Amino acid sequence: MTHSTHEAQATLRSQYKANPAQAMVTDRASTRSSTKVADPFHSLVIPKGGDNPAWPVGVHSAVGGPYDAPCPGDLLCAALAACQDSSIRLVAANMGIELTALDVHVQGKVDVRGALGVQKDVPVGFQSITCDVHLQAKDGTPPEMLEKLRMAAERCCVVLSTLQSPPQVQTNYHM
Template structure:
């Protein structure tokens, strides 16, 4: 097969076996270049790539214009992309030739929780479905496709993270507001966080 996953991963697997700490990677994203006075729009940029910032908007269900993908759309996109790439890579390693592949993710949320309207309504998605439409080369045994499904689901980092979420730690760093009446002096140093 062209673009062999086995070949691409062989040296990595050997490195990780010998030095497991090399297998620990950190993905990052940062919001950037936005007007903090605009409650409905922002930009987010993945930090480990040269990717351009992605415009993000607020869903109309919580008062936004929904003129750009909302964070929930990006969550769905992350799961769809991870599941798709997992299927492609596992199929390649198994020698399964894919003719067509499409992954569609749907997430449903009751926004009354996010709006703080009812304490008994949770904040967050209540259901997420992932539908994979796949066509393999004619003659591919059904049991191979089932093995592909199981292995790809097990290898999908985003899917597994959603199934068993880690704790999320949020820290708010505040900067002091400058008082135009006071000049900084040696006796009153300003600290930044």
């Protein structure tokens, strides 16, 4: 673990043990209509909200869109890939494991008949998600250490844990 990472996490661990309420954080994102609000195929999502750069979002061709920008399913896969990647890097640094390569690929399979209302018994949502982690560590790293890395990284990946044990989602419409 780098000195600054170690110091930051040690300080945070002590702080959260002393005051657990400070460990509760809120992540956020919002959308903004493109210049043509009537366009059902395009919008913008702003991670973290506020004045952060907006990302274009499109609609997948499987549900009638042009698929000329990442769709929400792509963003879900991206969130999982990013979280797996950062979790592995942080845990490896903490364990003193030197990574020489790390690539995370995520695929989500969805039967869009559910979303399109074609077949009522087909659920809306992903039927499966597969993560392929391609990891290389410095020569001589014991296989047992890599297995401990895998287990610890999976345990602390927030997005993976959320998908495996989903929270209740509340949607409020303001019309």
